[in-house]
Amino acid sequence: MTVDVQxxxxxxxxxxxxxxxxxxxxxxxxxxxxxIGRVGVTAVTSVLGTAGLPVREWRPGAADRTAVALLIVDPxxxxxxxxxxxxxxxxxDAAVVALVCNKIDAFWDWPTLLKVNRxxxxxxxxLPIFAVSAAAALAGxxxxxxxxxxxxxxxxxxxxxxxxxxxxTVAAERELGELIDDLASRDRADPAIPMLAExxxxxxxxxxxxxxxxxALRGGAGQIRSGVLAEVAGSARDIATEAAGRAAExxxxxxxxxxxxxxxxxxxxxxxxxxxxxxxIGALEARTMLGLEDTEPAGLPxxxxxxxxxxxxxxxxxxxxxxxxxxxxxxxxGLGRLIVTPMTxxxxxxxxxxxxxxxxxxxxxxxxxxxxxxxxxxxxxxxxAQAAVADxxxxxxxxxxxxxxxxxSVIGGRVTRHYERRAHLTADRVADLxxxxxxxxxxATVARDNDNTRLxxxxxxxxxxxxxxxxxx
Numbered sequence: 001m002t003v004d005v006q007x008x009x010x011x012x013x014x015x016x017x018x019x020x021x022x023x024x025x026x027x028x029x030x031x032x033x034x035x036i037g038r039v040g041v042t043a044v045t046s047v048l049g050t051a052g053l054p055v056r057e058w059r060p061g062a063a064d065r066t067a068v069a070l071l072i073v074d075p076x077x078x079x080x081x082x083x084x085x086x087x088x089x090x091x092x093d094a095a096v097v098a099l100v101c102n103k104i105d106a107f108w109d110w111p112t113l114l115k116v117n118r119x120x121x122x123x124x125x126x127l128p129i130f131a132v133s134a135a136a137a138l139a140g141x142x143x144x145x146x147x148x149x150x151x152x153x154x155x156x157x158x159x160x161x162x163x164x165x166x167x168x169t170v171a172a173e174r175e176l177g178e179l180i181d182d183l184a185s186r187d188r189a190d191p192a193i194p195m196l197a198e199x200x201x202x203x204x205x206x207x208x209x210x211x212x213x214x215x216a217l218r219g220g221a222g223q224i225r226s227g228v229l230a231e232v233a234g235s236a237r238d239i240a241t242e243a244a245g246r247a248a249e250x251x252x253x254x255x256x257x258x259x260x261x262x263x264x265x266x267x268x269x270x271x272x273x274x275x276x277x278x279x280x281i282g283a284l285e286a287r288t289m290l291g292l293e294d295t296e297p298a299g300l301p302x303x304x305x306x307x308x309x310x311x312x313x314x315x316x317x318x319x320x321x322x323x324x325x326x327x328x329x330x331x332x333x334g335l336g337r338l339i340v341t342p343m344t345x346x347x348x349x350x351x352x353x354x355x356x357x358x359x360x361x362x363x364x365x366x367x368x369x370x371x372x373x374x375x376x377x378x379x380x381x382x383x384x385a386q387a388a389v390a391d392x393x394x395x396x397x398x399x400x401x402x403x404x405x406x407x408x409s410v411i412g413g414r415v416t417r418h419y420e421r422r423a424h425l426t427a428d429r430v431a432d433l434x435x436x437x438x439x440x441x442x443x444a445t446v447a448r449d450n451d452n453t454r455l456x457x458x459x460x461x462x463x464x465x466x467x468x469x470x471x472x473x
Contacts, residue, residue, distance in 0.1 A: 031154055034058035034090055035072035036082050040102040043134035044072055051151045053158070060089070068157050069094030070150075071121070072102050075113035079120040087121055096157055098128040100150065105133040126177070128153065180462065183455040191444045192437040199433045206426045210419045213288050214412060220284040221408045228277050228400050235269050236393040240386055247382035252374055255312060255381065262385055263309055266392045277400055281407045288411050292418045308395075309388045312381075 031053055035041040041057055048055040058069065069090040073083070090097050099118060104110045110131065118129060130150045137145035190196075243262055250258055 030066050031055040031068045031070065031158070032058040032066045032090075032094065033070045033072060034086060036086060037074070037077055039072045039074040039077060040134045041072050043138060044070065044100065044102060044132065047132075047134055047137040047145075047147055048151065048154070051147070053151065053154055058090070058093075066094045068096045068098065068154060070098050070100045072100050073114075073117050073121070074103055075101060075107040075110040075117075076103070079117050083121060096128075098130060098150075098153070101129070101131045102134055104131045104146065105136050124177075177462070180455065180458050183451050183458065186451060188448065190441070192440045195433050195437050195440065199430055199437075202426050202429055202433075206423055207419060210415065213292075213415050217284065217288045217408060217411055217415070220287065221404050224277065224280045224284065225400065225404050228273060228280070229397055231276070232269075232273055232393060232396055232400070235273075236389050236396075239265050239269065240389040243385035243389065244382050247378050247385055250378050250381055252377065255377075258381060258385075259309065259312060262388060266309075266389070270392070270396055273396060273400065274403075277403055281404070285407070285411050288415060292415065308391075310384065310391060312384065 031048065033041050033045045033048070033055060034057070045055055045057050071083075071087060071090060073079070087097070099121060101110060101114045101117075107113065114129070114131065118125070118127075121127070122129075130146065130153070132146040132150055134145070134147075136142075137147050142148065239262070242265075243258075246258060246261075
């Protein structure tokens with residue numbers, strides 16, 4: 001017994017070192033009997049009490065620990081959740097738990113039924129097991145009832161010689177089993193899986209939306225360009241048509257007013273187109289930068305300088321004007337002669353026919369020359385207006401193209417810089433995650449090695465405890 005006591009003390013210290021909890025010094029010396037249903041708890045308690053053992057029926061909720069707990073089962077009764085829960089509660093309240101099968105006298109195949117019940121209550125087969133018949137013991141057949149072996153075993157468990165070491169060894173075995181179950185059931189999966197998922201999500205979101213935003217920017221700029229240029233073409237056509245109509249009715253003294261009116265209409269067209277272009281560029285910028293940066297609303301564009309107009313046409317009196325005067329004078333004299341010819345038949349009027357012919361010829365010639373010059377002026381002013389509108393349209397289209405190209409370049413640059421900043425932040429975060437993943441895996445490897453070492457040591461100590469308890473019976 002001295003060797004067994006020394007071995008028990010050593011394994012108790014080893015279990016305390018493995019579990020990290022001090023060994024419990026069990027003081028109780030009583031036995032409790034528990035069971036569910038009509039399995040003979042009272043009868044078994046009475047038989048053991050008659051044998052002089054400190055035995056009582058188990059009551060749920062008792063705060064005091066006991067030395068030994070007996071779980072009574074009936075071969076005819078099945079094992080349910082109540083029995084499984086009762087085993088756990090008895091193991092928490094008692095240092096040693098034994099399984100007792102009662103009423104073996106009533107069932108000839110009780111060994112088979114007991115084997116099935118034990119497989120459910122004690123799958124590892126670590127609980128002591130006894131088969132008794134309380135009815136036979138109460139009837140005076142103690143030798144055949146099986147209570148002799150049960151009473152002898154209980155006497156050994158309650159023997160004051162090495163009792164504390166024995167009970168502490170049994171309690172240590174239970175704690176060791178819990179430790180082995182805990183170490184064996186621990187999750188061995190990669191602990192860095194959440195960080196790996198986060199790393200993959202960060203990589204996927206690094207450039208997310210960038211191609212779509214740039215494509216939308218290019219498409220939106222193209223739509224603005226086509227729409228604005230169509231409006232410019234239509235408005236320029238309307239202004240040219242109106243200018244042609246006004247030029248056809250232009251008086252000689254209305255050249256300056258005509259030029260000023262045309263310049264005003266072109267300026268208003270330019271201002272309207274610039275405002276529309278700026279508004280649509282602002283909307284395009286807001287759509288492109290949505291969710292990236294807060295865009296400040298752009299104010300109205302500064303008023304541009306006046307639309308430059310080509311110089312007004314000048315009237316040069318060259319050979320064409322001289323010929324016009326000659327032809328006008330010739331036509332005037334001819335018409336004057338035609339008008340004065342009837343007057344030559346009157347003798348009294350013959351003396352004024354020649355001066356009248358000259359006067360009428362001069363007047364008619366002057367009128368023809370003036371009318372021809374006015375027609376030439378209107379034609380030249382109409383051509384000048386068409387050229388001015390065409391030049392203004394070309395300049396406005398070029399300005400719109402430059403404005404859109406500049407806006408597309410600026411907005412695209414902002415999008416690119418935003419994603420570059422995101423890429424830098426992503427690289428820093430990924431580097432930090434990689435460091436955390438390495439540390440986590442290193443710690444997990446160390447912890448897994450420690451658990452494996454503790455598990456191997458615990459299994460070795462449990463085998464030694466089994467050997468000790470087997471020798472002690």
